[in-house]
Amino acid sequence: MARTQEACLVCGQPLEYFETEREMVCAFCKKTFPSRASCREGHYICDTCHAQQGVAAILDYCQGSTSQNPITMAQEMMDNPLIYMHGPEHHILVGAALLAACRNAGMELDLDAALNEMKARGGAYPGGSCGFWGACGAAVSAGMALSIATGATPLTGQSWAWANGVTAACLQEISALGGPRCCKRNSFTALRTAAGFLREHLGVELELPEQTVCRWLAENKECIGGACPYNPANQR
Ligand SMILES: [Zn+2]
Numbered sequence: 001m002a003r004t005q006e007a008c009l010v011c012g013q014p015l016e017y018f019e020t021e022r023e024m025v026c027a028f029c030k031k032t033f034p035s036r037a038s039c040r041e042g043h044y045i046c047d048t049c050h051a052q053q054g055v056a057a058i059l060d061y062c063q064g065s066t067s068q069n070p071i072t073m074a075q076e077m078m079d080n081p082l083i084y085m086h087g088p089e090h091h092i093l094v095g096a097a098l099l100a101a102c103r104n105a106g107m108e109l110d111l112d113a114a115l116n117e118m119k120a121r122g123g124a125y126p127g128g129s130c131g132f133w134g135a136c137g138a139a140v141s142a143g144m145a146l147s148i149a150t151g152a153t154p155l156t157g158q159s160w161a162w163a164n165g166v167t168a169a170c171l172q173e174i175s176a177l178g179g180p181r182c183c184k185r186n187s188f189t190a191l192r193t194a195a196g197f198l199r200e201h202l203g204v205e206l207e208l209p210e211q212t213v214c215r216w217l218a219e220n221k222e223c224i225g226g227a228c229p230y231n232p233a234n235q236r
């Protein structure tokens with residue numbers, strides 16, 4: 001089945017858009033919001049519930065995964081229609097994939113506790129920070145993951161250096177590709193860079209696919225196209 005972001009999360013019917021806003025009751029929290037969209041059956045899900053469901057899907061997936069490959073993990077999570085093309089859920093998704101892959105690769109880690117901490121920290125990092133704060137949330141998510149995995153605090157030594165170091169390495173690579181932002185491109189770049197950092201500095205060997213191929217180009221109005229290393233056209 002073709003993947004679509006435009007299907008109802010309750011019943012799978014296509015979404016319809018109205019010319020003017022209507023009062024809609026959220027199918028999950030039952031609160032009323034003005035909205036321009038619902039499915040043909042009249043289902044509507046508010047932004048807060050949509051985001052919460054997306055985060056729950058990330059944690060569920062990572063708790064159940066045995067993979068050591070954070071790129072394939074991220075891509076499988078991105079296939080879930082609860083995960084938007086762009087959005088702050090990627091600030092949790094990147095770090096959660098890294099934490100689960102590290103645990104699956106043999107790192108000693110209380111994964112449930114680590115994922116809950118990732119949800120709290122990643123969930124506090126605002127959308128749009130790449131452009132407004134100069135620090136993409138996918139990179140910071142990798143820093144959060146290393147901080148959580150190694151117990152960094154503002155007062156630690158080596159772990160403090162690792163947490164900041166991996167964020168810096170990810171930002172360097174993300175910056176080198178240029179904007180506009182793409183949460184898929186930035187997530188893939190952060191994951192590949194973080195995997196290299198983990199190997200080099202912590203001796204943790206994660207798996208990576210030989211090529212990282214993006215399946216979301218058509219959904220991204222601001223895709224940089226041929227300049228993106230994950231564009232299928234750039235793969236041999
Ligand atoms: Zn529906």
Ligand SMILES: [Zn+2]
Nearest residue numbers: 026029046049
């Ligand atoms: Zn709701």
